[in-house]
Amino acid sequence: MENLKILQHLNQKYETYNENTLPLCAAENVMSDFSKLPLSSSMQERYIMGGILDLQKEDNFMESALLFEYYELLSKIGKELYGADYTDGRTLTGMNALTTLLMSAFKIGDKVLISSSDVGGHGSIPIICNRLGLKYEYLPYNYEEFDFDYQKINQTIKSGQIAGIIIGLSDVLYPPKIQQLELQDTILIYDATQTLGLIAFDSKQNPLCCMPADNKIILLGATHKTIPGPSCGLIMAKNISFAQEIDKKINPNYIRNIQMHQVLSLIYTLIEFQAYGKEYMKQMVRNTEMLTTMLEPYFNILKKKNCYSQTHQIHFHIEESEIDTFYKNAIFHSVTLNKRNKKIYQNSGIRIGTQEITRYGYGKNELSQIANILNLLKVKQNLKTDKEINSILQKLVCNKEIHYCF
Structure with a gap:
């Protein structure tokens, strides 16, 4: 019973925190719900x-035929939202x-080009490449345009x-213009985790379209950011013969048991997103613009021209001598945000997002x-x-009613 009491205490502590947080x-x-x-x-x-392309009946579990129909439904939704055939x-x-x-x-020794942390790239990518024996170089970047230097990349290809x-x-303020890549036979893996919701309604951002x-x-991404769903990884492709090569290796080589309740939750989320996502994404971008204009008198907003x-x-820049005060105040008042020390933040800055407050x-x-x-957190x-x-804060946090949902 002691552990049960500890658990109850932890749950209550978290719920109190969550209720009073400005996300x-x-x-x-x-x-x-x-x-x-x-x-x-x-x-x-x-x-x-x-x-997921074909049901392998041999040596499978008795309920697999029933579960495979959920794979088929997810594939149908992926086609409708993202133009994916896989x-x-x-x-x-x-x-x-x-x-x-x-x-x-890929195989050990393959050479790949990856996005650097300095330009907003995920910090785990070079670590994973090293661990898998992939040789990597960083993609050239144009800091004035907040985008990759596609001419140099294409020359390298x-x-x-x-x-x-x-x-x-x-970290991404402007969707990369990936359609400018001249891939030839080079594989492109575009992890659009942060903007996966936006891409569903903008074919210009979607490499599959x-x-x-x-x-x-x-095209891949996590489904708990601009897609307001469970923590899943969503993998999509248009080239079905290429997808088949990948699919044969994913299972059974690297995945065995599947968290089907998570997959089902993702399906529920995407069906809801089909109904309300376009309106939600539009308002989210409008909120980003409105909040930026309101912050501009107080902060050095990072933007393209x-x-x-x-x-x-x-994103906004805060001097290194001031950022710790700002960040500690944010923690003290339960205002969730991220402190950054990347080059695109002029080496010291803050990242915030409007996706949850828009919801x-x-x-x-x-x-x-x-x-x-x-502005007050700076003091x-x-x-x-x-x-x-x-x-x-008390006026804001008592107004947390979920919108854009069934």
Whole structure:
């Protein structure tokens, strides 16, 4: 019973924290009750083996034929939202999906080009490449344009034996113009975890729609950021013969048992997203623009010329001598955000996101209050500012009703 009491205490502590948090972290979102329904399903106790393109009946489990129909439904939804002819939701996270793909698509000694952490790339990508024996170089980048230097990349593809290009951006204000890549036989793995929701309704951002169908392209992402779902890794492709090669290796080589209740929760989420996602994404980008204009008098907003962010993310530079005060104040007041020390932040900055507050229906009035709070966080803690911040926060956090859902 002692452990039960500890558990109850931990649960209560977390719930209190969660209820009083202002969620500005660009990497998190909130699921609807509808999306959560399958998470207690008995499906989590059942097995299915083999790939997602064809049901392998031999040596499979008795319920596999029933479960395979959910694979087929997810594939149908992937086609409708992303133009994918192959849709796989079996991996656990975006990074789990990427690691699985790198093991399936490449061999030890292959040379790849990857996105650097300095330009917003996910910090785990070079570590994973090293561990898998892949030789990598960083993709050239144009810091003024906040995008890759595609001319240099295409020259490298033509002049060298480049097996693959891996783009995975944790920090992204402007969707990369990946359609400018001239891939030839080079594999492109585009981890669009942060912007996967936006891509569903913008074919220009989607390599499966805006690039040649015979290219070896994988679009992947985690499904708990701009897609407000469970933690899954979603792997999609257009080139079905290339997808078949990958699919045969994913299972049974790297995945055996599947968390089918997570896959089912993802299906629920995507069906809901088909109904409400377009409106949700539009409002999210509008909120990004509104909040940016409200923050601009107080912060050094990072942007391309006069163009505001076109995603859910807002980045602003804070001097190294001041950033710790800001960040500690944010922690103290339960304002979730990220501190960054990357070159695209002028070596010291803050990342926030509008995806979760948009899901709560926040608009102009709430955004104005958020801008005021962030400005107050710059000042060292004192009784007056703490009272002012807490007063504003209490009005904001009591207004957490999930929108854009069944």
